[in-house]
Amino acid sequence: MTATVTVCIPAYRAASFIAQTVIGVLRQTHSDLRVVVAIDPPDDGGPCGTATALAPLMADRRLSVRTNPKRLGWAENVNSMLRDVTTPYFCFLPHDDIWSPLYLERLMAALAAQPQAIIAYCDILRFGATPPTRKSVILPQGANRVTGLLHFLLQGTEAQMWRGLTRASALARVPGFPTDRHLGFVVECEYALALHGVGAVVHVPQTHYFKRIYAQDTISASRARMLLPLEDCRLGWQEHDRRMQRLLGEALDDMQAEAADRNLCMAAKESALLRRFxxxxxxxxxxxxxxxxxxxxxxxxxxxxxxxxxxxxxxxxxxxxxxxxxxxxxxxxxxxxxxxxxxxxxxxxxxxxxxxxxxxxxxxxxxxxxxxxxxxxxxxxxxxxxxxxxxxxxxxxxxxx
Missing domain, CATH: 1.25.40.10 (Tetratricopeptide repeat domain)
Structure with missing residues (x-):
């Protein structure tokens, strides 16, 4: 069986939960897939345990695991995995999140129904250190690309779709997953905007994705960014602001948006970026x-x-x-x-x-x-x-x- 989907799982200190994440992928009803786990080693050189936790699953030939020679950081690790994509479709899956068995099947069907679309994503249910909470970035069904982009901006440029099922052909126009000098300062939002700039984005209003939330005393990658010194946060936001401005301009150019639509999209972008400030x-x-x-x-x-x-x-x-x-x-x-x-x-x-x-x-x-x-x-x-x-x-x- 030839794989149609590459599932890229960037991992870091994931021994306690990585097996649950990978098992959820291996149990997909759309089973012609390959799973690649890229382990970022700890900074201190100590034992990680992630590869050991995956050892019982290695009998499944669809799974491969590699460890980076040195710590890359979360965004750099995600970007490095694009070279592992050898199939017509791919997904990024953070190391601690879980898919329902129907995740790939439903997203694959959405892309098959809309050949012009480059990515499909669904709603998220948060679990863990929070009551179950549904998270959704709603894009109007059947809308043109400008309208979809406007609603993405209106909802704060939340990067929910970066976890979706993506056509590998999009990589010819999206220059990789963004990295920076600020611990990957919301670069996933830049990636999501870049995807809007090269093709249609499809929202599947179903919940097949489950995102793990941690207690406040657990320092995740996103919380680590918020703990940076104020000046580092300011510099990170300024670089992010410049990139989002450029990406939005490129997206609107690609869509040949009219002046009125451009202005409203720019206003919506300002709202999102100022809120992020x-x-x-x-x-x-x-x-x-x-x-x-x-x-x-x-x-x-x-x-x-x-x-x-x-x-x-x-x-x-x-x-x-x-x-x-x-x-x-x-x-x-x-x-x-x-x-x-x-x-x-x-x-x-x-x-x-x-x-x-x-x-x-x-x-x-x-x-x-x-x-x-x-x-x-x-x-x-x-x-x-x-x-x-x-x-x-x-x-x-x-x-x-």
């Missing part, structure tokens, strides 16, 4: 970032696209977080109100509810919080439920026993 650098924007937010809002105001309101709502949420960090409760509340009025997204409605609660307006806050629960079917609605519970307690509306 607040997440990784600091919540208070500096004057240059504030100017970018205001300029993006002007692009939204000039747009006739119905999605412009949602982009504006995201930008107002960025400004709300800024004013909260500055200790300006009045401006923060105004920004939350502006976000709600601009577009009824889960985040904007929840922010307005929280602002009303801080203003001691509990009944209005309850209405907004329950509205957030109603429209947040694809979001993590726990913050809205927590707010509702707090308001109930404050009003003395707890369950009577």
């Amino acid at each position: 607040q997440q990784f650098v600091q919540p208070a924007l500096t004057p240059p970032e504030l100017s970018r937010a205001e300029a993006a809002l002007q692009l939204c105001a000039a747009s006739a696209d119905p999605v412009a309101g949602q982009v504006a709502a995201n930008l107002h949420l960025v400004l709300q977080a800024h004013w909260q960090a500055q200790g300006n409760a009045l401006n923060a509340a105004a920004a939350a109100r502006d976000a709600w009025q601009a577009g009824s997204t889960f985040g904007s409605v929840l922010a307005h509810a929280q602002a009303l609660a801080r203003q001691d307006r509990p009944l209005e806050a309850l209405e907004r919080a329950t509205e957030a629960m109603r429209i947040g079917h694809c979001d993590d609605t726990r913050p809205a439920q927590v707010l509702i519970d707090e308001i109930y307690a404050g009003l003395g509306w707890g369950v009577q026993t």
Whole structure:
């Protein structure tokens, strides 16, 4: 049987869970595959245990394991695995995540139904040190590439699709998996944007992927980036910002996007990148970032696209977080109100509810919080439920026993 899919699993200190990940791949209903595990050795030269944990599975000839001569880092290790792709399709699978048995079958069917698409991905269910939470980046079914790109940007350029099933032919136009000098500072988002730039992306609205979440005292690769010194975070974000700007321009050029679509996509990108600045650098924007937010809002105001309101709502949420960090409760509340009025997204409605609660307006806050629960079917609605519970307690509306 000739393999059609190469599954690339970059691994680091994965002895306690790697077997579960690989078993999930070997049990796929789409079984004509090969699995390659690339082990990054520990910096201290100590024993890793990952290869030992995989030894009982090596009887399956579809599995091969190699250990890098030296530590590459997570992004470099992922990029190195592209040379292992010898099949028409490939997937990246982080060493601690799990697939349902139907994962490849369903994504392969999605690509077969849309020959012009280069990648298909599905929803994610988080497990481990968190209640089960579904994560989804929703792209409109049957939409053109510009619309798909806009919705990707609108949802924060979350890189969910980098884990999807990809046509190997895309590698002729995507120059590898990005690396940098900042521990792979959200480079997966750059890779996801690059994929949008070379072909259609298909969202399969089913949950066949399970992502492991760790307790706060466990330092994963993403948490290690957040623990970098402030100046390193700033430099990492600046490089990421420049790359995303370039990749978006290239994608829009490839799509031959019209000026109005370009402007709205640029505004949505600004919202995502400024939110990432607040997440990784600091919540208070500096004057240059504030100017970018205001300029993006002007692009939204000039747009006739119905999605412009949602982009504006995201930008107002960025400004709300800024004013909260500055200790300006009045401006923060105004920004939350502006976000709600601009577009009824889960985040904007929840922010307005929280602002009303801080203003001691509990009944209005309850209405907004329950509205957030109603429209947040694809979001993590726990913050809205927590707010509702707090308001109930404050009003003395707890369950009577």
